[in-house]
Amino acid sequence: MKGQLWETKPLECWQKAKELRAKWQKSIESKEKVVGQGNTGFTADWQVAFPAITVIEDNPAGAMIASQSDSYARTCRLACEIRGWGREICGYHGNCWGAQFLGYQIDGSPFPNRSFVVPFPCVCDSHIKRGEQVRDFSPVPRWSADFTMYLGERDPQREEAMIEHRNYCTLKEINDIERIFGQKFDDEKLIELIRASDVIKQYREDVTMFMTYKPTPLSVKDLYSFYTLGGLTKLDPEETVNFWKMLRDEVEWRAKNQIAAVGTERYRWMEAHPPSWHYLKYYRYMEQEYGAVCIGSQYTHFGSSQLERKPDGSVGDRDYPVYSTQMPLETREDEMRFLTGPDARAPHHFKIDEYTRPYALNEFADIFQVDGALFGLWRGGVGCTLTRKEQAMKLRDAGYSVLMYEGTQPGDRNDLDELRFLNQLDSWMESQDMRKLDK
Amino acid sequence: MITAGIDMGYESVKIVLLKDGAVVGRAKGESGGAGREAAARKAWEEGLRNAGIAEGDVNRVVATGSGKYNVEFADDQITEGLSALKAIRFLCPDATAVIDAGADETLVATVKGERIGEMAVNQKCAAGLGAFLSYMARRLELTLDEMSGLGRPGADSPAVNDGCVVFAELEALSLLNQGASPEEVAAAVTEIAAVRASSVVNDITVPAWNRVALVGGLTKNTAFVNALKVHAGMDFVIPGEAEYAGAVGAALFAAEQRK
Structure with missing residues (x-):
């Protein structure tokens, strides 16, 4: 050269990575589980402790749509525009919501409608909207995970209050999901993941x-x-x-x-x-x-x-x-x-x-x-x-x-x-x- | 040593021949749209004739501009930023920044010795480009010289939006239908072209505005230049060969390569 x-x-390790990636993809395609939409986290997240729940995050899902087919992604975003969403909304969301409106995925299979939503907490307001749209589409439960942020010097009292607020919100979400979907939260599983x-x-x-x-x-x-x-x-x-x-x-x-x-x-x-x-x-x-x-x-x-x-x-x-x-x-x-x-x-x-x-x-x-x-x-x-x-x-x-x-x-x-x-x-x-x- | 620079732009192709550091010939022609190769060849032959030089005597040819890869007889290509830098170091050595305002690109670069300090180009908006003004001149049935001679619009003059050239055109036609004169509409269009071009100037984050050289085809449009001075908040030096600056830079680069 x-x-x-x-x-x-x-x-x-490339081949092994491809095998694992395929395995993960197969796991999220399971039709036996309740599908939620939210933050899947990069490693551990509390949703995983519900063994029969799969949480799909529309960042990677929207990115995959964009990556795999320009044509399908355009169709999705057009479906979004027809529903009144502007072209300036996040492309991930345009792709995901469009697929939801269309009712089918890129391979033609039915779109896995979400059964609940936990919006990704983020300073980007478009990320917060994702839950809003899914709930507007069908009357599924939605929990808002707050984003904690402030500028300036560290403030220990404020920190503690924010952290406890977030923890309280999450604990409430877990209790609600257990009640609504009749599933038991597996604490041991979460600890293993942590x-x-x-x-x-x-x-x-x-x-x-x-x-x-x-x-x-x-x-x-x-x-x-x-x-x-x-x-x-x-x-x-x-x-x-x-x-x-x-x-x-x-x-x-x-x-x-x-x-x-x-x-x-x-x-x-x-x-x-x-x-x-x-x-x-x-x-x-x-x-x-x-x-x-x-x-x-x-x-x-x-x-x-x-x-x-x-x-x-x-x-x-x-x-x-x-x-x-x-x-x-x-x-x-x-x-x-x-x-x-x-x-x-x-x-x-x-x-x-x-x-x-x-x-x-x-x-x-x-x-x-x-x-x-x-x-x-x-x-x-x-x-x-x-x-x-x-x-x-x-x-x-x-x-x-x-x-x-x-x-x-x-x-x-x-x-x-x-x-x-x-x-x-x-x-x-x-x-x-x-x-x-x-x- | 004889070198040549070819600036294959969106609307026109410019040829400059340099002999031992001096311009000995130039030519300009339409860039030919889809037939750029033939347009480049035609201008090239004219440039050689003007300079009285045989093709075989040219040691090296370098192309620049958006159609630089369409010049099949070029030995090399350089980007527009580099050709602007080379040109301005030659045409206006004390310039601290250069603005190249052409048909398909507005480029601003600061000069840091023999290198580019910072560079910005227009983004995805054609409203600040020469191609837009040429197009509007045709729609308004004015010549580019007539457009160039217009004064700046007054406070109560018609205005068009600067967000999209297609909508600007539609708005311009609506204004004509409402009784505005072609000259008034042309002045409004020129104004927004300058506003858009000035946004590229403002994109430079390290000001180097001691002495700014303006080059490119739009230097010939006096109305645009005057409006740009106002919106960019600065005065410009327009060096000789300003319209041919890209080609000059490419020819200089060719000479450097031959050394």
Whole structure:
């Protein structure tokens, strides 16, 4: 390969990942279960402790629709528009709600109508609307999970009140679901998942850390392929833990032996948002044309950890309040508190970090040794772009090149002008003296 | 050493020939829509004739512009940002920023030594582009020169929206039907083109407005330039060869490659 700078090879755990992914997909297609809509979480979430309930989250569902078929996704969004939803709503929701209105899924099978809704708690108001629409469509129960956030200095009293409020809400939801659907909440199952998730989280943190190495052993394109495997934890905690151990060990070996994800890596860039799931080609385009590899974003890595530069110059997990993994989980309240964590502002959430820490992305750029940042601006929907321009200014102040582009929001191809976008990437690269690799 | 730059734009193709760092020939023609290859060849031959140079004497040809890959005889291609930078370092060496206002793109770049500091281009809106003004001139049955000579609209003058060129056109036609003159409507259209173009200027987050050079085809539209000055809140230098700047930059790049 021309321009190759590093040794590279395919991931050995790739086949296993595909098997697990197929297994997870099959599990959520079960027709024997009550289907709810809400936040599936990346690893553990309380809904999993209802053995006969499946919770589907419309972020990944909408992303998959967008990724699998432009034609079907357009049909879905048109169905939404006909019902009165504007084109600016989140593409994920347009896809999911449209499928619901149409009554069938991409393969023609009946749309699995939801039996209850627990909206994803998020600062993005479009995410909150998701529950509203499903309940309007049919009279299913809906519980609102509040989003806790405030700016400024930490306030312990406020923290405690917020956390207890969230815990109370969740406990009430559990009681209601037990009563309405006649199902027993399995506390032991949840505890097992919490413990497994903790192990996985450490593995994920390690993978994140190894992605700071040059060359990066994983590109974000690779990482996204393992992203949904957190959901598998609910199905088979032990197998998922084993997989992440396998992935972590392989990534460590690659990092320490300079086995690159992209053999031509000569430029590293970051994002700050979910990608356009229906148009992931830009990752490959940047790799193939320029040897420019994306090492992710706070969005990509927030599920594992946020790294920070320590006073001695080393890199480690950011200091923030956490419960000990050995914390006794003797009551359901304990379980809920553990899931919520001791910080009501959820410091792992990528968007909050941008709100509360003006130089959040600068630190990220420094630690991951990036050369530039690519920030999309959406017309609406996923990964709201508030503060993005301010973050770009701060990155530029620190000497990083930033391309802002009016992108195509992650579940909606309508805004995509492929050639124009690629031309912008070319211009951005050339503005940094990067020319296309010889083929 | 003789090099050539070809700026294959949306509406026109521009050719510049450089000999030992001096412009020795230029040519301009319509870009030909779907027939860009033939249009490039035609302009190329005219440029060679104008310069009195045989094709075989040209050491290197570099293309830029949205149709740069349609120039089959080009040795290389560069993006519009880089060609604008190269051009402005040559045409206006003390410029701290360049605005390239063309038919299909408005590009703003700050100059950081021999490199681009920051760059912004228009997003998915055609209202600030030369193509929009050309199109509206045809609809209003005015020449581009007539459009260029218009004054800015007054406070009570008709206005059209700047959100979508198709709707702007419909609104313009409605205004005509309500008795507005073509000149009044053209002035309103030019105004919104300048507003949209100024939004790209405002997209630059690190101001470098000490000395700004304006290049590209829209430099010939005086009404647009005057309106852009107002909306961007700055004055511009329009260097010689401003319309050919993209081609100049490409030719300079070709010369650098030959060194």
